[in-house]
Amino acid sequence: MDRRDFIKKMGAGIMVGTGAAGESLSDTMIVNRDRMKTRPKARVAVLRDEKVRAKTGLSADRIHALLERAILAATGYKDIKIAMRSLAGPKDIVGIKLNCLAGRPLSPTKELTQAMTRLFSECNVSEGNLIFFERSQRDLIKGGFEVNVSGPGARFLGHDSPGCGYEPRPRISGQVGSCLSRIVTEKITVLINLGVLKDHNLSGISAGMKNLFGIIHNPNKYHDNNCDPYVADVSAFDVVRAKLRLVVIDALLAQCEGGPAYRPQYAWPFNGVLVSTDSVAVDRVGLQIIEAQRKKKGLHSLKAMKRHPQWLETASRLGLGECNHENIQIIEEA
Amino acid sequence: MDRRHFLIQSGGFAIFGRFMPRASLPTGKTPALDQADGFKREAAWYRKMDGKQVECQLCPRRCKVADQETGWCGVRSNDRGIYYTHVYGRAVTIHSDPVEKKPLFHFLPSTETLSLSTVGCNFECLFCQNWELSQFRPEQVQGPYGFVSPAKLVAGAKKIGAKSVAFTYGEPVVFYEYMRDIAVHAKLKDLPAVMITNGFIEPRPMDALLDVISAVKVDFKAYSPEFYTKWCRGRLQPVLDTMLRIRKKKVWLELVHLTIPGLNDRPAQTEEMCKWIVHNLGPDVPVHFTRFHPTYKLTNVAKTPPATLQRQWEIAKNSGIHYAYTGNLPGHDAENTLCHHCGKMLVQRVGFAVVEKALRSGKCKWCDRPIPGVWG
Numbered sequence: 001m002d003r004r005d006f007i008k009k010m011g012a013g014i015m016v017g018t019g020a021a022g023e024s025l026s027d028t029m030i031v032n033r034d035r036m037k038t039r040p041k042a043r044v045a046v047l048r049d050e051k052v053r054a055k056t057g058l059s060a061d062r063i064h065a066l067l068e069r070a071i072l073a074a075t076g077y078k079d080i081k082i083a084m085r086s087l088a089g090p091k092d093i094v095g096i097k098l099n100c101l102a103g104r105p106l107s108p109t110k111e112l113t114q115a116m117t118r119l120f121s122e123c124n125v126s127e128g129n130l131i132f133f134e135r136s137q138r139d140l141i142k143g144g145f146e147v148n149v150s151g152p153g154a155r156f157l158g159h160d161s162p163g164c165g166y167e168p169r170p171r172i173s174g175q176v177g178s179c180l181s182r183i184v185t186e187k188i189t190v191l192i193n194l195g196v197l198k199d200h201n202l203s204g205i206s207a208g209m210k211n212l213f214g215i216i217h218n219p220n221k222y223h224d225n226n227c228d229p230y231v232a233d234v235s236a237f238d239v240v241r242a243k244l245r246l247v248v249i250d251a252l253l254a255q256c257e258g259g260p261a262y263r264p265q266y267a268w269p270f271n272g273v274l275v276s277t278d279s280v281a282v283d284r285v286g287l288q289i290i291e292a293q294r295k296k297k298g299l300h301s302l303k304a305m306k307r308h309p310q311w312l313e314t315a316s317r318l319g320l321g322e323c324n325h326e327n328i329q330i331i332e333e334a
Numbered sequence: 335m336d337r338r339h340f341l342i343q344s345g346g347f348a349i350f351g352r353f354m355p356r357a358s359l360p361t362g363k364t365p366a367l368d369q370a371d372g373f374k375r376e377a378a379w380y381r382k383m384d385g386k387q388v389e390c391q392l393c394p395r396r397c398k399v400a401d402q403e404t405g406w407c408g409v410r411s412n413d414r415g416i417y418y419t420h421v422y423g424r425a426v427t428i429h430s431d432p433v434e435k436k437p438l439f440h441f442l443p444s445t446e447t448l449s450l451s452t453v454g455c456n457f458e459c460l461f462c463q464n465w466e467l468s469q470f471r472p473e474q475v476q477g478p479y480g481f482v483s484p485a486k487l488v489a490g491a492k493k494i495g496a497k498s499v500a501f502t503y504g505e506p507v508v509f510y511e512y513m514r515d516i517a518v519h520a521k522l523k524d525l526p527a528v529m530i531t532n533g534f535i536e537p538r539p540m541d542a543l544l545d546v547i548s549a550v551k552v553d554f555k556a557y558s559p560e561f562y563t564k565w566c567r568g569r570l571q572p573v574l575d576t577m578l579r580i581r582k583k584k585v586w587l588e589l590v591h592l593t594i595p596g597l598n599d600r601p602a603q604t605e606e607m608c609k610w611i612v613h614n615l616g617p618d619v620p621v622h623f624t625r626f627h628p629t630y631k632l633t634n635v636a637k638t639p640p641a642t643l644q645r646q647w648e649i650a651k652n653s654g655i656h657y658a659y660t661g662n663l664p665g666h667d668a669e670n671t672l673c674h675h676c677g678k679m680l681v682q683r684v685g686f687a688v689v690e691k692a693l694r695s696g697k698c699k700w701c702d703r704p705i706p707g708v709w710g
Contacts (some may be wrong), residue, residue, distance in 0.1 A: 103402075199600060201400040218458075
């Protein structure tokens with residue numbers, strides 16, 4: 001059965017969203033109404049704003065507005081304060097995992113971290129209760145951030161910052177056995193995953209779930225077999241399941257080949273963010289965006305390159321989220 | 335006290351002006367960025383590929399590593415198409431040990447060997463006794479020394495009267511360049527270098543290394559490809575090839591088999607292993623059967639019963655191995671070296687201490703037959 005037949009037979013296909021900026025993601029929007037009756041769809045906000053790039057650089061205000069709209073769309077709330085409170089309360093310590101491996105050009109943008117800080121502050125999570133963190137202080141600096149261990153404002157920590165480090169004993173999740181970041185296990189009560197949308201030479205893509213390799217002490221041991229099932233197993237750690245509330249993918253600049261390092265020839269301004277409370281769904285949509293761009297650039301698909309992120313299906317089987325695009329609602333306007 | 339703390343705390347020698355404190359998991363100071371870069375050296379064995387990828391040619395894993403990524407061992411990374419080791423000069427533990435502790439029983443007995451390690455390993459044995467070194471990355475374990483040059487290390491060994499330098503605790507294959515340069519310096523000072531290894535290394539780097547190494551102890555974890563895959567995340571065949579290579583180069587070789595109840599202690603498998611050794615390496619290669627203690631990810635298996643080790647030892651002797659030993663069983667008779675020809679006591683040991691030697695110029699004091707080994 002091809003896609004056309006499938007849509008006809010289902011008799012319920014609707015195409016949603018034409019996207020204000022560029023190509024539509026409507027291929028993912030086949031809605032099975034029968035299923036909807038029994039199972040809510042995973043919501044993934046894919047919001048874009050071509051005006052985020054001002055002549056002087058990125059517009060902090062537009063990025064703030066973009067993130068706000070995306071969080072509203074992903075959570076389904078109409079009031080941003082209620083949406084943010086659904087993620088964290090005033091007593092929470094919120095940890096935001098960054099991904100700075102590729103250096104400044106392809107790390108989460110400072111403006112996005114500032115927008116997140118502002119949004120949490122506006123709903124009574126003080127800046128002092130926010131911890132942006134990475135594998136090491138060195139990575140943070142590479143990504144253009146300043147380490148802030150004890151100064152005012154949100155903290156920026158590496159696992160090598162004073163008082164951080166890893167747990168003394170490994171925990172097991174599926175085939176992964178690792179010492180976990182003490183920032184994640186001890187310091188924070190809420191985890192936000194702030195990754196970057198990019199290609200990865202082994203895992204296929206690096207967006208949300210792959211970014212969590214940065215909370216274990218031995219990610220180098222888990223790159224075999226295109227990181228399957230390891231990416232899924234890391235997200236399946238009890239502490240991650242319990243604390244992870246939101247995934248935000250910085251796709252202001254995305255990259256469709258040559259990752260995880262920055263390769264300007266394969267990077268393109270997507271000018272958007274992907275946001276969801278569903279780790280698997282948001283990566284699934286990220287995969288489609290990468291694949292679409294690869295096609296546009298005349299590159300083979302990740303599947304053809306034997307780099308398809310099979311760990312998405314594994315993660316879905318583990319109950320970590322929705323991998324079937326039929327059950328994912330992409331919201332492109334809010 | 336776990337093994338790492340024991341290793342680090344039990345009687346440090348003031349080689350570098352202070353006693354050896356424990357290396358720590360990263361909870362404290364971070365080395366300055368320029369200091370971290372001081373440990374960085376271009377790797378000796380790799381090839382460049384398209385798109386700034388590299389292929390590591392040091393171990394049989396042959397990692398293909400993308401720009402900004404790290405190899406499986408965790409101590410080598412690709413920076414814009416150049417492959418680097420990050421552990422050159424980055425010893426996190428330096429200690430003076432009896433050479434018997436390696437264990438090497440036929441190599442300069444009752445001498446001290448200056449032993450060192452960096453972090454990292456190209457295996458992940460779920461029963462690793464030194465996992466807090468081997469399974470971490472350089473930036474995660476802060477050693478107390480800063481940069482320790484090969485010259486400084488060798489000078490330190492000489493100063494304390496060590497008779498050799500040992501690359502041990504972690505897996506020296508992953509700090510190949512540092513090990514090689516230390517061994518070269520040591521050789522210039524008439525100080526032998528010994529390597530305690532899993533043997534998982536490519537032939538060319540091993541051949542180059544054997545020119546400057548005087549003895550190797552290889553962990554023969556099991557005569558079973560499945561065991562290597564399942565419990566060590568490695569492969570058996572390259573390890574067998576390394577042992578053959580060491581013998582061919584006439585470098586002194588001893589083997590250790592860590593006997594784990596239920597996993598690699600089947601008599602039939604032990605017999606197969608011993609027969610392979612006798613047939614391929616010869617009966618004079620000493621084999622140590624050592625006792626397992628639960629650790630790392632294998633904490634639900636009991637310590638090896640002494641009777642099991644005794645049985646392993648008997649199988650080895652019956653298979654034709656001339657010098658079989660038990661280990662981690664202080665006081666057991668099979669810690670001693672008996673002359674294979676006349677059966678009389680040559681080296682009597684208690685734990686790592688040698689209490690009596692009956693060797694003269696490498697020959698049995700009683701029957702005057704040569705005893706295989708390096709006796710000084």
